[in-house]
Each structure stands twice: as C-alpha cells, then as structure tokens.
Amino acid sequence: MPRERAVSEVKEPHSISLKVLRLSRPSLSEQHSLPKATPSNQSPELDELSRQSHAYPSHSTDDPFILSPLLTLPPAFGNAYIGETFSCCLSANNETTSITTSVRISAEMQTPSLTLNLELGGDERQTADLDPVMSLQKIVKYDLKEEGNHILAVTVTYTEAPKRVDYGEGEKGAPGRVRTFRKLYQFIAQQCLTVRTKIGSLSGGRAILEAQLENMGDGPISLEMVHMGTTKGWTATSLNWQGSTGRGDGQRNPKDTPMLGSRDVMQVAFLLYPEETEEGWEEDVAANDKKILGQLSIEWRSACGDRGYLSTGRLGLHV
Amino acid sequence: MPSLPPASPVKGHTRASSTDERRVSVPRRRTKGPLDLGDPPFKDHPAPTSVAATTTSPPSSPTTPKQRMSAGLFDMHPPAISRDFTYLLHPQNFHPLPQHTIPAAFRAPAHQPTASTPLHTLLSTGHFRAAAITAANRLTNSTSPTPLTIEEIFKLWYIRLSSLMLIGSTSTAAQEIKVFSDLGSNFYRDARGGHLVPWELRVLAVRLQAIGVSDWRRSIALYYELAREARGEVLKREAKPDSPEHNAEGASLWRGRLCDLGIRVASALVEMGDLAAASRHLEGLRASVDDHELKVVLCLLYVRIGNLAAAKKVLPAVGGEDIREGVLCALILMGEAKWAEAAAAWKEISDTKRIEEGGDMASNNLAVCLLYMGDLKEARRVLESLIDGGTSFTGLTFNLSTIYELCSDNSKVLKAGLAERVAAQGKEMTGSSFKM
Numbered sequence: 143m144p145r146e147r148a149v150s151e152v153k154e155p156h157s158i159s160l161k162v163l164r165l166s167r168p169s170l171s172e173q174h175s176l177p178k179a180t181p182s183n184q185s186p187e188l189d190e191l192s193r194q195s196h197a198y199p200s201h202s203t204d205d206p207f208i209l210s211p212l213l214t215l216p217p218a219f220g221n222a223y224i225g226e227t228f229s230c231c232l233s234a235n236n237e238t239t240s241i242t243t244s245v246r247i248s249a250e251m252q253t254p255s256l257t258l259n260l261e262l263g264g265d266e267r268q269t270a271d272l273d274p275v276m277s278l279q280k281i282v283k284y285d286l287k288e289e290g291n292h293i294l295a296v297t298v299t300y301t302e303a304p305k306r307v308d309y310g311e312g313e314k315g316a317p318g319r320v321r322t323f324r325k326l327y328q329f330i331a332q333q334c335l336t337v338r339t340k341i342g343s344l345s346g347g348r349a350i351l352e353a354q355l356e357n358m359g360d361g362p363i364s365l366e367m368v369h370m371g372t373t374k375g376w377t378a379t380s381l382n383w384q385g386s387t388g389r390g391d392g393q394r395n396p397k398d399t400p401m402l403g404s405r406d407v408m409q410v411a412f413l414l415y416p417e418e419t420e421e422g423w424e425e426d427v428a429a430n431d432k433k434i435l436g437q438l439s440i441e442w443r444s445a446c447g448d449r450g451y452l453s454t455g456r457l458g459l460h461v
Numbered sequence: 462m463p464s465l466p467p468a469s470p471v472k473g474h475t476r477a478s479s480t481d482e483r484r485v486s487v488p489r490r491r492t493k494g495p496l497d498l499g500d501p502p503f504k505d506h507p508a509p510t511s512v513a514a515t516t517t518s519p520p521s522s523p524t525t526p527k528q529r530m531s532a533g534l535f536d537m538h539p540p541a542i543s544r545d546f547t548y549l550l551h552p553q554n555f556h557p558l559p560q561h562t563i564p565a566a567f568r569a570p571a572h573q574p575t576a577s578t579p580l581h582t583l584l585s586t587g588h589f590r591a592a593a594i595t596a597a598n599r600l601t602n603s604t605s606p607t608p609l610t611i612e613e614i615f616k617l618w619y620i621r622l623s624s625l626m627l628i629g630s631t632s633t634a635a636q637e638i639k640v641f642s643d644l645g646s647n648f649y650r651d652a653r654g655g656h657l658v659p660w661e662l663r664v665l666a667v668r669l670q671a672i673g674v675s676d677w678r679r680s681i682a683l684y685y686e687l688a689r690e691a692r693g694e695v696l697k698r699e700a701k702p703d704s705p706e707h708n709a710e711g712a713s714l715w716r717g718r719l720c721d722l723g724i725r726v727a728s729a730l731v732e733m734g735d736l737a738a739a740s741r742h743l744e745g746l747r748a749s750v751d752d753h754e755l756k757v758v759l760c761l762l763y764v765r766i767g768n769l770a771a772a773k774k775v776l777p778a779v780g781g782e783d784i785r786e787g788v789l790c791a792l793i794l795m796g797e798a799k800w801a802e803a804a805a806a807w808k809e810i811s812d813t814k815r816i817e818e819g820g821d822m823a824s825n826n827l828a829v830c831l832l833y834m835g836d837l838k839e840a841r842r843v844l845e846s847l848i849d850g851g852t853s854f855t856g857l858t859f860n861l862s863t864i865y866e867l868c869s870d871n872s873k874v875l876k877a878g879l880a881e882r883v884a885a886q887g888k889e890m891t892g893s894s895f896k897m
Contacts, residue, residue, distance in 0.1 A: 159869065159870045161867045161869075163832075163863065163866075165832075167795070167796065168795065168829045168833075170761060170764065170765055170792075171855075171856045174631070174668065174728075175728075176623050176665065177661040177664040177665060177721065178661065179659075180659045180660050180661060181714065183612075183616060183661070185581070186585060187580075187581040187585045188584070188620075190584050190585050190587075191584055191589075191620070191623050191624070191627070194627055195623070195626065195627060197822075197854070197855075198821050198822045198825070198854050198856060199821055199852065200817050200818060200819050200820070200821050201822070204754065205724070205754055205757070206721050206724050206725055206728065207724050207727065207761065208727075208728035208731045208732060209731065209761045209765055210761075210822075211761065211788050211789070212822050212825060212826065213795070213825065213826045213830075213856075213860075214856050214860055215859070215860050215863040215864075217859075231832060231833075231835065231837070231867065233837060233867045233868065235869050237869065237870055264834070264835020264836075265835050265836075275868075275869070277837055277838070277867075279836070279837045280835060281833070281834070281835045362737070362766060363767060364766055364768040366770070394770075396768060396770035396774050397740075397744065397771050397774070399768050399770060401736065401737045401740075401766055403734075403736075403737065442767075443767035443769060443796070445766075445767055446764060446765060446767065446792075446795070446796055447767055447769055447793075447795065447796020447797060447798070448767065
C-alpha cells in the first residue's frame with residue numbers, strides 16, 4: 143500500500159478533500175454457485191438460495207462457473223509493475239456546505255531519476271466551481287519504467303467560499319482565500335518480468351539469442367508478443383511458438399499464447415544472421431568491440447487485460 | 462431471536478469443548494456405520510448386501526443379471542433403512558455465528574425476523590443468517606414430538622451449510638461439514654447402492670471439505686468420483702429402450718449434473734489459482750457444438766487470464782441470440798481499455814434489457830466503466846438508481862461503497878445510509894459488502 147502524506151500550509155481544515163483510487167483493471171466477480179436441488183426437493187426457497195449464491199440476481203442458475211461477467215472495482219492498491227501503465231482516479235470533493243470555486247488538480251510523478259508533470263484526463267474542465275457535495279475527477283496515467291520508489295504528488299488549489307462579514311451597513315462578502323494543499327502517494331514499482339539474455343555465436347557469422355523470461359509478479363500473465371528487433375544488417379528468425387512475434391499472425395492460434403504463472407520461467411530463442419548487402423556486411427560495432435544485434439521487446443497482459451510492455455537494452459555480441 | 466443454537470445441557474458452547482467432543486464421538490460413530498452390515502435389513506436380504514459390500518465398484522458399474530433382478534425387486538419394495546444419523550443432530554456440530562459482521566442497519570429490530578418466522582420465509586426473504594440458526598435449532602431440537610426423517614435431516618443440513626456460505630461464513634461451514642466424514646462411504650448408501658444424501662449436499666460438501674482440510678486437489682478428485690457416478694447413471698438410463706431402467710428424463714437430469722461437475726472442476730482449478738489448467742480442462746471438455754454455456758465460461762476465463770485474443774476467438778461460438786455475446790464483447794473492450802466503446806455497449810444492454818434479463822449486471826458494469834472515464838457522478842447515479850429500484854447484491858454495494866469512499870471524507874455516513882436502504886428492502890448483507 144502506498145504511504146500517503148499531506149503537506150499543507152495551514153492547519154485549518156480544508157474545504158476540499160482529495161481521494162485517490164488506483165485503477166488497475168476491474169475484476170470479474172467470483173461466485174460459489176450452489177448446486178441445483180434434486181427435483182424431489184425443489185422448492186421456491188431452495189431456488190432462492192441458489193439464485194442468491196450467484197454474483198447478481200439475473201445470473202443463470204444453470205451456470206456454476208466461479209467467474210461471472212459482473213465487474214467490481216479494484217479492492218486495493220495492489221502491486222505496481224514496471225512496463226505497466228499506472229493509472230489512478232483523483233477526486234477533489236467539496237466537503238463544505240457552500241460553493242467552492244476555481245478547484246484545480248495537478249499531479250506530478252517523482253521517479254528515482256526524474257520528476258515530471260502528468261497530463262490529466264477525465265473531466266474536461268481544467269478548473270471547476272464545486273457546489274456542496276460535488277466533485278471534480280481526473281484520471282492520471284503513467285507508464286512505469288523504473289524500479290524503485292515512486293511518488294505521485296497531487297496538488298489541489300481552490301478558492302474558499304467568501305466569508306460573510308458584517309460591516310454595519312449591509313452585508314458585504316470578503317473575497318475567499320486561495321488555498322492549496324498537496325498530497326503524496328508513495329509506492330514501489332517492481333519488476334513484473336525479468337529478462338536474462340545470452341548471445342552465442344554460431345558458424346557462418348550467425349548468432350543465437352536465448353532469453354529466460356521470469357514472471358516476478360503475483361499473478362499469471364499472458365505473453366502476447368516476444369519480438370527481436372534487429373539493427374540494420376541483421377535478421378532474426380523466431381524459434382518460439384507460432385505468432386509469438388505479433389507480426390503476420392495469419393495462422394496464429396491465440397490458444398497457444400503462453401501463460402506464465404507467478405515465478406514461472408519461460409525460455410525463448412532467436413536465430414540471428416547477417417543480411418548480405420551490396421556493400422558487404424554492414425556492422426554496427428560499438429566502441430567496446432561489441433556487435434550490436436538489436437533489442438528484445440515483450441508484451442504481456444495480466445488479469446482482465448492489464449497491459450505491459452518491456453524492451454531490453456541493446457543486445458550485442460562480443461567480438 | 463436466539464443467536465446461538467441451543468447449547469448442550471452438559472457443557473457451555475465453547476469452541477474447545479465442542480471440538481474435543483467431536484474428536485471423540487464422531488470417528489467412533491462413523492466406524493460403526495459401515496460395519497453395520499449385520500443389521501436387520503441386510504440379514505433379511507442377502508443379495509443386496511453383496512452389492513453394497515462391493516464398495517470399490519461404483520454403483521454404475523455393469524451389474525450381473527442376478528443383481529439387476531434383485532434391484533428390480535427392490536424397486537417394488539424399497540428396503541427400510543435403519544441408519545443411526547443422530548450424530549448429525551448434536552449441538553456440538555454447530556458453531557456460534559459472530560454478530561459483528563453485520564452492519565448495524567441490519568440489526569435493527571424492524572429488519573430482523575422474529576424467532577417464529579418459518580424457515581422457508583427466512584430463505585425467500587434473504588435472511589440467511591437467521592435461516593442458518595433456525596436450521597441448526599431444528600436439527601438439535603430433541604424435544605420435538607416427531608423425530609426428523611432422514612430427508613429432513615439432510616435438507617436442514619443443506620440449508621444450514623449453504624446459508625452459512627451466503628453470509629460469508631464459508632470457513633464455519635467447512636468446519637461443520639466435517640461431521641459427515643466420508644460421504645463416499647457405504648454407510649451413506651442404501652441396500653441397493655443408492656445414495657441417501659441428496660445430490661446437492663454431496664456436491665456442496667466437496668468444496669467445503671476441500672476448504673476444511675486446505676486441499677484443493679482433493680476436491681477435484683471428489684468431483685471426478687461424483688462424475689463417474691453421474692456418467693454411470695446416464696449410461697444406465699440410456700442403455701436399452703426396453704430395459705426397466707431406461708428413463709429419458711432421468712438420463713437428462715444426470716447428464717446435466719455431469720456437465721455441472723465439469724464446470725465445477727474448472728472453478729476449483731481457478732480457485733486453486735491454476736488458470737492454465739482450468740483453460741486446458743475447459744478446452745478439453747467434449748461438448749456439443751451448440752453448447753454455448755461452455756463457450757461463455759471459456760471466454761470469461763480467457764478474459765480473466767488476460768488472453769484477449771483467445772477470448773475474441775471464442776466469441777463467435779457463443780451465439781448472438783442472447784445478450785451473452787454483447788456482454789463478453791464489452792468485457793473484452795474493457796480489457797483493451799477502450800472505455801468509451803465499452804460504455805456504449807453496456808449502455809445499450811442496460812437500456813434494452815430489464816433488470817431480470819441481465820440489466821442489473823450491465824448497469825453495474827456501465828458504472829464501473831464510467832468511473833474509468835472519470836465520470837464519477839454518472840457512475841454513482843447509475844448505481845444508486847439500481848439500489849432505488851430495489852436491486853441489491855454484494856458486487857453492487859461494494860462498487861457503490863468504493864465510489865462513496867472516493868467522493869467524500871464522510872464515506873462512513875454514506876455507506877451506513879446505503880446499508881439502511883438495503884436493509885429496508887428486507888435482505889440481509891454483511892459488512893464486507895459495504896467495505897465496513
């Protein structure tokens with residue numbers, strides 16, 4: 143769970159509260175369907191028992207499967223993984239009994255190496271005037287790329303309702319103060335998929351790339367694509383399941399998409415060979431005598447479709 | 462209303478003492494059962510003894526002509542069963558139920574049934590907690606003038622256990638089912654090999670016993686045991702049109718049970734967390750081409766796994782005459798984060814289908830989708846209008862409670878208000894349904 147810290151300039155309670163909900167994919171409700179009663183035992187009340195054991199009242203009582211199409215919102219913050227898009231719903235709510243004006247939300251993400259301002263989606267209004275009990279929602283999205291501590295810093299600015307002050311000759315409204323507060327949500331981005339690679343040279347100038355993919359996450363993932371993008375002068379042939387490169391998947395059978403359970407390891411391999419060009423072999427040799435062959439990229443989806451994408455650094459062959 | 466089943470007169474109803482009692486008494490009674498073969502019904506009818514004694518062969522196994530003949534005889538004269546089921550009536554079998562899981566709104570006397578409310582009313586009005594207690598009271602009430610019949614005992618047990626599950630006390634049910642020990646034992650079969658315990662209780666027991674001993678593999682083995690019996694019953698009834706056992710209605714009942722077990726095995730695999738095995742199992746089920754239900758199940762599993770491409774591929778086989786295809790399609794769109802398209806799809810379903818035709822689920826899902834688009838206000842309105850329309854179920858109140866938590870510092874008050882409204886509808890729900 144993220145740690146939440148509030149930074150505020152005055153101790154006086156704020157007119158606006160800020161709430162955050164992590165938006166990983168909604169989940170399919172689970173149900174433990176009660177078996178149908180034996181015909182001789184059937185009665186309306188036993189039917190009611192069976193009906194109530196399903197995720198929602200109109201669910202067919204003939205279907206005992208644990209998963210139902212009913213969606214529920216994420217129950218907890220969960221783990222944040224590198225390669226996945228981190229998304230949150232931010233809600234600024236008017237907690238007072240009077241109108242609060244010019245409510246604005248802004249957010250920035252502090253990663254171990256940089257701090258950047260986030261673009262906010264959701265409600266189209268940049269600033270909003272909120273009636274009592276009303277809220278302004280924004281959706282923040284950020285592709286997690288770094289391992290370690292992240293802080294989502296959300297700043298809310300608003301203008302308090304004018305205070306009614308009696309000046310003797312009739313009422314005059316004193317302009318409301320502009321106030322601001324900031325809340326920090328700290329979380330750790332972890333590796334979901336670790337990739338260990340090994341390149342060996344073969345005869346004829348060819349090379350073989352082997353990679354071990356390990357699911358470090360807490361749930362299963364579907365490996366949608368494992369692709370070796372080669373640098374100029376090299377071609378790669380996938381030695382993996384059909385359709386694994388995500389390209390030209392005419393005869394691809396999605397049933398074959400491998401599923402990696404938590405801590406499962408899968409081995410993939412690519413055969414690399416130099417392309418013959420008119421000027422001979424064009425090689426990208428780095429300063430440290432390393433032939434750069436290309437980059438391995440992997441796409442996966444976890445529960446209910448949450449998508450992840452990872453690309454290795456440039457992989458090379460020592461010469 | 463009494464909150465506990467009547468305690469044993471000798472000891473207080475404490476957890477420790479009841480556990481001890483069970484440890485001593487239950488195994489002894491159980492061993493007595495299967496060894497009771499010398500009892501009068503068996504003495505009088507030696508032929509069925511041999512059927513019952515061959516425990517290892519399932520009742521479905523091909524019977525010799527002689528045995529079939531004797532079985533036919535018993536069709537006309539069902540043997541009197543004398544089994545001692547009094548161990549199922551002991552107060553120690555039943556654990557007290559905690560009160561604190563129920564929000565205050567539901568504990569208000571106005572929403573509580575009286576102690577005299579009959580069991581069937583409790584069930585039909587959704588008072589499953591009270592139903593669980595009443596069922597236990599009926600089972601333990603030794604002062605009743607007419608003793609309970611075997612059928613009544615098992616029916617009350619079924620109501621007790623399933624009500625416990627519905628109020629979120631599955632672990633208690635898993636403890637209580639232990640008193641039955643091995644439901645596969647011959648003790649629970651009559652002289653003809655027929656099972657004395659109703660099918661629904663046997664199926665229910667599988668999952669509860671697996672939870673009780675924390676062994677999911679066992680539940681899969683037990684489902685297969687039941688499936689073997691079901692397959693045998695289907696074959697027996699389909700066998701020859703001129704045989705006395707031929708019965709088309711019975712065959713279709715057992716075939717339905719067999720299909721049901723196939724899906725339950727997949728459910729158990731999902732519950733174990735082995736989603737890959739679940740998908741292999743479902744892909745491998747030999748179903749007819751028009752078994753749309755199975756395709757729906759498979760599609761849902763692929764969505765859960767995150768293999769949206771496979772889910773899409775199953776989709777055409779689901780058939781479009783119902784809302785099924787539309788529902789699955791919208792779920793896949795949400796998996797792909799196409800929120801606006803998915804919201805339109807949910808809206809179309811919820812606008813055209815009534816609550817009892819799937820509109821409840823579609824509206825709930827529309828609200829979830831709207832939240833992902835940042836439209837909390839509309840999401841809240843959709844869910845609240847469902848509640849106002851008299852619909853309430855755990856997923857719905859959970860989602861609305863989550864939205865209340867997002868909307869205000871004061872979510873406790875909002876959630877308590879929601880519980881009040883649901884309580885007024887008569888049905889009882891637990892605190893976890895309201896994130897309390």
